[in-house]
Amino acid sequence: MKIAVLGTGMVGDAIGSRLIELGHEVAMGSRTNNNEKAMAFVAKHNGKATARTFADAAAFGEIIFNCTHGVASLEVLKTAGEQNLNGKILIDVANPLDFSKGMPPSLAIANTNSLGEEIQQAFPQAKVVKALNTMWCGLMVNPGMINGGDHHTFISGNDANAKETVKAILMSFGWAAKNIMDLGDISAARGTEMYLPLWLRIWGATNNGAFNIKIVS
Amino acid sequence: MKIAVLGTGMVGDAIGSRLIELGHEVAMGSRTNNNEKAMAFVAKHNGKATARTFADAAAFGEIIFNCTHGVASLEVLKTAGEQNLNGKILIDVANPLDFSKGMPPSLAIANTNSLGEEIQQAFPQAKVVKALNTMWCGLMVNPGMINGGDHHTFISGNDANAKETVKAILMSFGWAAKNIMDLGDISAARGTEMYLPLWLRIWGATNNGAFNIKIVS
Numbered sequence: 452m453k454i455a456v457l458g459t460g461m462v463g464d465a466i467g468s469r470l471i472e473l474g475h476e477v478a479m480g481s482r483t484n485n486n487e488k489a490m491a492f493v494a495k496h497n498g499k500a501t502a503r504t505f506a507d508a509a510a511f512g513e514i515i516f517n518c519t520h521g522v523a524s525l526e527v528l529k530t531a532g533e534q535n536l537n538g539k540i541l542i543d544v545a546n547p548l549d550f551s552k553g554m555p556p557s558l559a560i561a562n563t564n565s566l567g568e569e570i571q572q573a574f575p576q577a578k579v580v581k582a583l584n585t586m587w588c589g590l591m592v593n594p595g596m597i598n599g600g601d602h603h604t605f606i607s608g609n610d611a612n613a614k615e616t617v618k619a620i621l622m623s624f625g626w627a628a629k630n631i632m633d634l635g636d637i638s639a640a641r642g643t644e645m646y647l648p649l650w651l652r653i654w655g656a657t658n659n660g661a662f663n664i665k666i667v668s
Numbered sequence: 669m670k671i672a673v674l675g676t677g678m679v680g681d682a683i684g685s686r687l688i689e690l691g692h693e694v695a696m697g698s699r700t701n702n703n704e705k706a707m708a709f710v711a712k713h714n715g716k717a718t719a720r721t722f723a724d725a726a727a728f729g730e731i732i733f734n735c736t737h738g739v740a741s742l743e744v745l746k747t748a749g750e751q752n753l754n755g756k757i758l759i760d761v762a763n764p765l766d767f768s769k770g771m772p773p774s775l776a777i778a779n780t781n782s783l784g785e786e787i788q789q790a791f792p793q794a795k796v797v798k799a800l801n802t803m804w805c806g807l808m809v810n811p812g813m814i815n816g817g818d819h820h821t822f823i824s825g826n827d828a829n830a831k832e833t834v835k836a837i838l839m840s841f842g843w844a845a846k847n848i849m850d851l852g853d854i855s856a857a858r859g860t861e862m863y864l865p866l867w868l869r870i871w872g873a874t875n876n877g878a879f880n881i882k883i884v885s
Contacts, residue, residue, distance in 0.1 A: 646863055
């Protein structure tokens with residue numbers, strides 16, 4: 452498929468690289484069409500990706516991954532253009548971490564709202580699915596790296612068909628169906644985003660970001 | 669030991685019952701010394717517990733469990749009396765869930781503060797340890813109920829010795845040392861309290877509250 456990855460940081464790189472490996476056509480979106488990291492990404496993948504502006508990447512993509520910094524996501528998506536998002540699945544991987552007040556970061560949006568909901572509200576015709584935002588990016592695209600792949604990831608969103616498509620993409624990344632938990636509508640993004648402070652504390656206590664949670668019962 | 673359990677709801681009942689089973693002397697604290705639930709608790713345990721006011725229970729306890737509703741905890745602890753808390757270990761199991769704005773609840777305190785921190789700040793000479801607030805009360809005191817007991821619980825607090833004592837109590841409940849994760853000082857309570865919205869969503873998705881998270885890496 453034609454997939455846009457907005458954001459050229461570690462998360463965008465990990466997801467974009469995995470998508471190319473799986474045979475998708477990837478457009479890396481950033482503020483300019485000659486962004487240094489995006490150009491390096493294209494070079495690394497022997498031209499199997501393109502570097503585009505946010506708007507051009509979003510126009511190209513049948514599916515769009517939001518891998519931008521959470522505090523910048525709404526502005527980036529406005530730059531990408533509502534007409535380029537409408538009717539499309541928008542997979543929101545971002546967390547609204549606010550580092551401006553020191554460490555550990557707080558959340559710029561939380562408790563009675565979430566970034567996932569704000570994006571859905573700003574772009575009502577996009578099919579926003581919150582996913583993968585509860586772990587280090589290496590595990591997002593390669594869950595088998597730990598515990599034989601037996602740990603959990605969450606999806607939430609208002610469109611059932613969009614969630615089915617996202618589930619299929621996650622399974623292509625290596626996630627077992629039983630480990631993909633549908634938490635309901637997009638307001639469940641509050642839950643997965645508010646997990647980040649605990650994630651950061653566990654990381655701090657263990658000095659190892661390559662961990663995830665497994666739900667046991 | 670002499671242990672006070674403040675709060676006569678499900679959590680206080682579960683913890684108080686387990687403490688009695690382990691041979692401790694338990695005082696159940698509530699607003700009055702003839703609270704209906706506290707009296708039923710005393711009767712159920714053949715007089716091995718006492719029903720007291722918050723202040724009398726706190727005065728009795730060498731260790732104090734806060735099992736009250738999180739939005740009422742500060743007021744309850746003030747009623748219990750600072751002089752009855754000073755120098756003691758105060759195990760804070762409460763979550764500041766605010767049900768006043770409908771379901772799902774939001775948190776009355778979050779993000780840049782936590783109930784655990786507010787309690788520590790209000791009672792600087794108490795040794796506040798946040799613990800057990802990330803699961804259904806049945807699992808708090810009987811982790812072996814699921815997955816052979818192999819799942820995680822967290823502690824945080826400013827006093828290292830107090831955390832060691834709490835760890836010993838958790839181990840007496842059935843927690844393996846390797847599954848008790850020390851997240852650092854009391855500000856880590858932000859992490860465990862902010863996990864609650866995700867906990868509630870997982871509960872909603874699975875219709876089973878008898879679950880917990882296991883950290884895998």
